[in-house]
Amino acid sequence: MNSDPDPLVTFDGVSLGYGEFTVLRGIDLRVMPGQVVAMMGGSGSGKTTLLRAVTGQLAAQQGSIHVFGQDMSRLDGEPLRAVRQRMGVLFQAGALFTDLNVFENVAFPLREHTHISEQQILERVLEKLQAVGLRHAAHLRISEISGGMARRVALARAIVLEPELILYDEPFAGLDPISLGITAQLIRTMTDQLGCASILITHDVAESFSIADQVYLIGLGRLMAHGTPKELSASQDEYLQQFLQGRPDGPIGFHYPLTPAFERWLASRRAA
Numbered sequence: 233m234n235s236d237p238d239p240l241v242t243f244d245g246v247s248l249g250y251g252e253f254t255v256l257r258g259i260d261l262r263v264m265p266g267q268v269v270a271m272m273g274g275s276g277s278g279k280t281t282l283l284r285a286v287t288g289q290l291a292a293q294q295g296s297i298h299v300f301g302q303d304m305s306r307l308d309g310e311p312l313r314a315v316r317q318r319m320g321v322l323f324q325a326g327a328l329f330t331d332l333n334v335f336e337n338v339a340f341p342l343r344e345h346t347h348i349s350e351q352q353i354l355e356r357v358l359e360k361l362q363a364v365g366l367r368h369a370a371h372l373r374i375s376e377i378s379g380g381m382a383r384r385v386a387l388a389r390a391i392v393l394e395p396e397l398i399l400y401d402e403p404f405a406g407l408d409p410i411s412l413g414i415t416a417q418l419i420r421t422m423t424d425q426l427g428c429a430s431i432l433i434t435h436d437v438a439e440s441f442s443i444a445d446q447v448y449l450i451g452l453g454r455l456m457a458h459g460t461p462k463e464l465s466a467s468q469d470e471y472l473q474q475f476l477q478g479r480p481d482g483p484i485g486f487h488y489p490l491t492p493a494f495e496r497w498l499a500s501r502r503a504a
């Protein structure tokens with residue numbers, strides 16, 4: 233008898249890119265219910281590209297992607313919308329509606345995707361704001377709150393439909409150390425309280441290692457390492473250690489990779 237739960241997300245031998253440019257090759261990964269999974273890598277390594285593949289905005293060039301047991305290459309239209317509705321996404325620079333107050337920002341997905349009553353919306357939004365410590369800020373305008381508070385409002389909005397999977401794209405960017413620690417702990421407690429899974433895209437080693445169950449490190453166009461924070465910290469791998477310690481000298485390249493698009497652009501400049 234096999235009592236293991238099914239993975240929420242599975243990548244098997246996946247290549248991802250744009251047109252003829254392949255950003256990542258041979259990616260295998262699993263996200264299990266209840267896990268916080270950190271996807272780490274330097275700037276431009278393909279973290280946001282990975283996230284777009286999970287949400288179905290980007291199709292795999294090779295390999296297969298399954299989300300909630302469904303093959304993403306076969307989904308579009310209504311079935312794809314249904315899968316997306318089971319995910320909460322906190323985009324990089326999580327755009328809030330600046331002309332709406334905190335309450336209306338969090339209520340927005342409920343108004344878009346459910347038919348629950350105003351009274352139920354009020355209770356649900358206050359409950360989510362309570363979870364991020366901002367119940368008493370419900371009436372404030374977005375212009376009246378700090379950057380760290382705005383991140384928490386975006387978090388409350390991402391969880392208001394009680395998703396099974398939450399995706400966070402660089403949720404720590406631009407936060408002061410205290411807001412950063414609070415946001416990291418919130419990601420862990422939200423995951424545990426909702427009983428969902430979280431994919432955390434970040435280059436912040438200390439915070440993600442403190443809350444993640446599994447860490448995937450991408451670089452040089454592929455998966456460089458995978459394991460628990462403890463396993464990765466103990467590894468002797470040179471690339472991994474350079475990334476973890478943030479050293480400028482090591483196997484991680486400084487140069488942006490050469491692409492056919494660049495070569496065509498340069499040839500056209502030279503021909504001009």
Ligand SMILES: Nc1ncnc2c1ncn2[C@@H]1O[C@H](COP(=O)(O)OP(=O)(O)O)[C@@H](O)[C@H]1O
Pocket residue numbers: 250255273274275276277278279280281282
């Ligand atoms: N829409 C796009 N079209 C073409 N290339 C893109 C697009 N988005 C990202 N890229 C390229 O893909 C690579 C990975 O980008 P991205 O996934 O945004 O990296 P990260 O999020 O890790 O900083 C980069 O080389 C970037 O220039």
Ligand SMILES: [Mg+2]
Pocket residue numbers: 279280281324401
């Ligand atoms: Mg990115």
